[in-house]
Structure formats: structure tokens, C-alpha cells
Amino acid sequence: MYHDPALARETQSDPASDPRPKSAVSTGTGIAGLVGMGAWLAVARSYGLDGPYSALINLLACGIPMVLWAVIVDKVHRNPSTGIDWSAPKPLSDTLDISITKIAGLWLTWGGIAAIYAVCRFYWTGNFAFAMWCFQVAAPALFILSVPYVLWLDRRLIEPKDGAWHLGAWLLGNQPHDESAIHSHLRSWAVKGFFLAFMLAIVPPGFGGFIRASSDGILGNPIALANWLITGMFMIDVAFATVGYILTFRPLDSHIRSANPYMAGWAFALICYPPFILMGNGGPLDYHPGTSDWTHWLAGQTILLWITGAILVTLTAIYAWATLAFGFRFSNLTHRGIITHGPYSWTRHPAYLSKNLFWWLSTCPLLVTTGSIYDAVRATVLLACVSGVYYIRAKTEERHLGADPDYRAYSEWMERNAPVPRLVACITGRKFRPGYAGTAHSD
Template identity: 55%
Template structure:
């Protein structure tokens, strides 16, 4: 009997994300019950402070500290060869000073250009993005000044300190040969960070505040309220852990962006899912909610169905959050930062996309409309199918990128295609639904 091969090992341990969730949960509990703690220590101050933007951003410290601590103390990721660091042979500072100055120039120029892009793009100065711009403005002095000791320290132990930032700096200074391919890789990575960091910061306060403010005691007998609370909580976990992932793309944590997706199709497929390029918003091209309503509207009065639907939606959101938590410090869109094969990725290559799209189908029920129009129902159903098609396209472009980068991912991809639980289940269902051809007996 042939033994089924095992999944290739994951580059990220399960403990990293779990440590982050525990840290986040502790901070949420402190914020939720702050009035009692304030009374105990004779402190004063409005409760709203603890569910506001500052508290939401502070949560990143708690979740991030847990993940960084686990990565360094338990997984010891800083010792991995994939970091590109050799801690045993630090160079004298004088030997890398010229390289470091060039790299710092490249980094400063990169950040200045991203800042200029923020300034001229109007969408960054209205709505929820205003908060992101305020946070980033406050971070500018620490970023620019902190880069000096960080680069000087790290370049002494990097095996190859001439990375993309150095090549971009060398291009600007014009003193040494530089590689255009390295400059391109550098800019693709920073375009990912620049675009998604602003977006993620802008949505951090909303979900965090909703969970802290929610009246937890009132939801136990209401499937809609309880489902809403748990779904909000899962999305908060997703956003918090993902935000930490975007912030700590550092080589000592083995969380650096090794490459960003070089394919234009990958960028187009991803960016149309996020503002300002999003096509799925109200009134946009792929808006599937015209004259529609959410699940609670259609199922009201049917308690058993409400509980069943709420449970299914919470489960799907939990899978979605689990997919982000499994990435730990390495979460980000459009990048290769190692191969993940554990958690929900042991069941399917794209658990986040699968669970998110299934959630949308169950939550919106696009074939039901408040107008009673069959045209609206058909239109909404077809458009949501197109939205799911966009995510299928995203998945394929991501696979194309990763298959070209890492032999381990190629092994994982092949294993999932042959032995993945969901793939095998769908294959069996397809086989069962396929009409069997009658067996023709040979003529005697």
C-alpha cells in the first residue's frame, strides 16, 4: 500500500498567531472593563477613551508583543538562514558605513515619495483615511530617525547588506553600479506597504471600538445580536493581526518581504477589492446588493433558521480570521514571505478567500430582493458570482507568483491538488454526480 506523503513543514508556527490573539484579548478586556479598574485605582477619565482610536492602536502593541516574543524566544526565527543574517561575524562599523549611508538615503527617498503620493491623493484626506494620515504623520520623525541606528546595526550582520534599498540609494547618488531589477523589487515591496498600511490603519479603530462598546450581556438569547458580536470580534482579530504583519516586515524576525507579486494581473485583481479602486461598494460596478437585504431580514420570525444561519456565518468568519492568525507576523497581500501549510491552509490553499466568499453568499442571499423583481435577483446573483470570480483570479495570480519563488510551495501546491481534504471531497462529489456509462458486454 502506498503511503500518503506528509504536508511540507510550515515556515510559521501556530504559536505566533495564538500569542497575538491572547495579547489582543487581554487588552480588549482591560478596555471593556476600564471603569471598574479606574475606580479601583482612583483614576478618572471618560470611558470613551478606551474604545477610541488611541486604544485601538495600542492594541497593536499587545498583539504584536506576543507575536514578536514567541517568534524570538520560542521559534528563534532570528537564527534562521532565511533572514540573511550571520550573527556570528559582525563587521566593524567602518566597513559598512558607506553602504549604510547609501541605504538610508534610499529609504528616506522612498518614504518621502510615498508621503508625497499620500499628499496629492485626495482620498487619503477624507473619511476614515484622515485618521491613518494623522497616525503616519506622527510616525514620520521616529521612522526617519530610527532608520539610522537600525540600518547601522543590521548592516554589520547582514550577509549581503546591498539590498533593494541600497540599490535605490545608489541609483539616486549615482556613485556606484546599481541593479534595476533590485530597484524594481524594492519599489514593489514598498508600494504594497504604502498602500495597505494606510488602508489597514484606517479600519483599525472601527472594529475595535464596536467590540469594546457592544453590550455583551444583551446578546445571549438573540441570534442576530450574538452573531453580529462574534462576527465583529473575528473581523477585529483579523484586522489587528494583519496590521501587525504589515508593520514588522523585518529581517531579524524573518518576516521580511522576499518578493512582491511581479504580475500586473495580480495587482489589478487585488486592488479592485480595496478603496479607492474597489468595485464592490454601494453603486459600484460589482455592487450585488441593489434592492437587497441581509440574512436577518429574510429569516426574521424563523428562530431556528436564524440560529443556524448565525452559526454558519460565525464559523465562516472564524475561518477567515484563523487564516490571518495562522500567518502570524508574515501576513500581507501581494507578497511572498515564506510558505504556510498549517492551520486552515492544511485544508485548502485559499481558506480566507473561500470562507469570505461563502460568507457573502449566505449573508446577502442575492437571489432575494426587496423589490420583488426577478431582474434584480438575477443581476445580483450574477454580479456576486463575478465577485467570487475576482477572488478566484486573485488566487490564481498569487499561486503563479509563489510557484515561481519557492520549491516548498510547489510541493505544497501539488500535495493539496492530490490530497487536500476539500479538493478530494469535491472530486468525490463530482464523481458521484457524473453519470455512469453502461458497461457494454463484449459480443460472444
């Protein structure tokens, strides 16, 4: 592919001649979910509904409007990427054997995930106990409803022999199977099994904290207002992410196209989450000892507190927006369609960028309460390492998604037009490289 610098300059100044690649999710999908969530939050705040069941209703209030918008307005079920031919369902007799084999593969997968949960007692303590309760309640319906769902869907799939089928064929030993398809299937469900448990575990605390927060005098208190708004932004992020892990369905075109096949991608993602987290209290990358936060260092400086609080709220809003932009397709370590709108038209990694800027500004690692230069250097180096972890996560995502031509087109458009890549290129002197792979995925 030849790149003409003159043409690049023209397209930068004339967006109409260089349109942004279409996003896999419409802006309306996320807005619909946000409106539904806002309505339930108003009810919950009014009546003090701050419990875990109310938090689950919040997920429904977020997810149902998004599904309705996606199906009725966007008609995502008609997308060619679903792999579904709605016009010509096959006779059940033609796909019954395939469906039985696939159901065997699915049940084996779910049984394996359940066994891991049962063995790892970590999942039965603290907030994770709520996630396990949810799975226990949902499991019977999941197993039963999977039968009619698979029977119905396989009649309409253009190619019904997916990874679940290959796993079932391996289990039953009655058909040739593709090991690479099995590995891809297991990676996808490993992502869902690991991250959905984590997301469900943190749904009630964040929701309850936001609902219970007192509004008395909050508008005149920069710290209280900022903390409440930040809590709300994280609650939105978690709700949309949780809905994304739940609604992984091919008829909604939200299925997992592929899960990251690179070990480095998994390693650097998992160390950001329990039980593998390295940044937690006492962890190798815990940069907090000896430090304080922005409220300590700016105590008594009312104007600076307001300014800093506003910046931190804005950064958290961008972080939440980056998840909201996915609609119900958010998922770590996976490709579920390329997102090009919202903050992903500014930078390939809005969540990673805003999250790390938040940590640097809110912690100020060079300022320590001990007065020790060693502690200041240590905190700064460790926080730099944490940022490095997210940089590597971004690069492994780039490598994974770079196999998709749509993604490469988006990445090249970003190089030519997006503010952050162009700013970085200006600072570093890096020139545009055709075929450069960026990312439209976030955490």
C-alpha cells in the same frame, strides 16, 4: 518528478509517511498574539476604553507577545532565510558606504510614499485621516532610527546590497545598479504603503464597535450575538493584518521575499479596496441593490436564525483564523514565507473561500425585495463576478508563489492530502498533477 498513484493512495491513508511541509510560522506565534489581544480586550471592555488610542494599544497587545514568542521560542532570528550571520559582524568601516547608499534609497522611498499621500487628498478624509495622523507622528522617529538600524544590520547581513541599496545607488549615481532589484523594492513598499494606510484606517471603528456593543440579552438573541461575534472576528483579522504590515523586519524573518510582479495580481487586488473598490455602494460590481440579508429573509424563524448565524460566525472565524495563522507575516501581494498550518492545511485559500461563502449565504442574491426576476439575476451575476475576482486573485498568487520550491512542495502535499482540493478533484475528476501550484496566502 514521477508520481505513483499507488504511492499517493498509501500516503493519503498514512499521514506519517507523507508529513505536511513545515510552516514558516508556528502555531504558537498566532496563539500568543491572540492571548495578548484577549487580555487587552477584557480590560478595554471592563473600563469602556473604546477610543483610537485603545485600538492602537490593542495592536501592541497583539504584536509584542508574537515577537517574544517568535524570538524566544521559535528563534526565528536564527533562520537561514533571514540572510543574517550573527556570529561574525563586519567592521563598520567595511559596510558604512553601503549603509549610506541604502539609507538614501530608503529615504527616497519614504519620501515618495509621503508625496503620494500628500497629493491624494482622499487619504486625508474619513477614517484615513487617522492613518495619516499615525504616519505623521511616527515619521520623525522612523527617519532617525533608520540610521542606527541600517548601520547595525548591514554589518551582519550576508548580502547587504538589497533593493534599497540599488535605488540609493541610482539616486547618488556612484555605483552600478540593478533595475530589477529597484522594481522589486518599489513593489514591496507600494504594498506596504497602500495596505498599511487602509488597515490603520479601519482599526479604530472595528475595535470601538466591538468594545461598545452591549451584552444585555445578547445570548438570547441570535442576530445580536452573531453580529457581535462577527464584528469581533473582523477586529481580530484587522489587528493581525495591521501588525503584519508594520513588523516587516529581516531580523524577525518577516521581511518581504518578493512582491507579486504580475499586473493582473495588482489590478484584481486593488479593486477590492478603496479608493479603487468596485464592490462598494454604487460601484460596477455592487450586488446589493434590491437585496436584503439573512435577518430579513429568516425573520421570525428562530431556529433557522440560530443555525444561519452560527454558520456565518464559523465562516468569519475561519477568515480570521486564516490571518491569525500568519502571525506577524500577513501581507497582500507578497511572499513572506509559506504558511502550511491551520486552515491552510485544509485549502490553499481559506480566507477567500470563507469570505465568498459568507457573502452568498448572508445576501441570498436570488431573493430580492423588489420581486423582480431581473434584479435577482443581476444581483446573482454581480456576486458571481465578485467571486470571480477572488478566483483570479488566487490564481495570480499561485503563479507568484509557485516560483518557490517550498511552495511547490506544499502545493503537491495539499493535492494529496487536503480535504478541499481532494473534494474538488473528486467532483471534477481532475487527477493529481506533480508541480501544480497552489497558494498559502490570503487576504
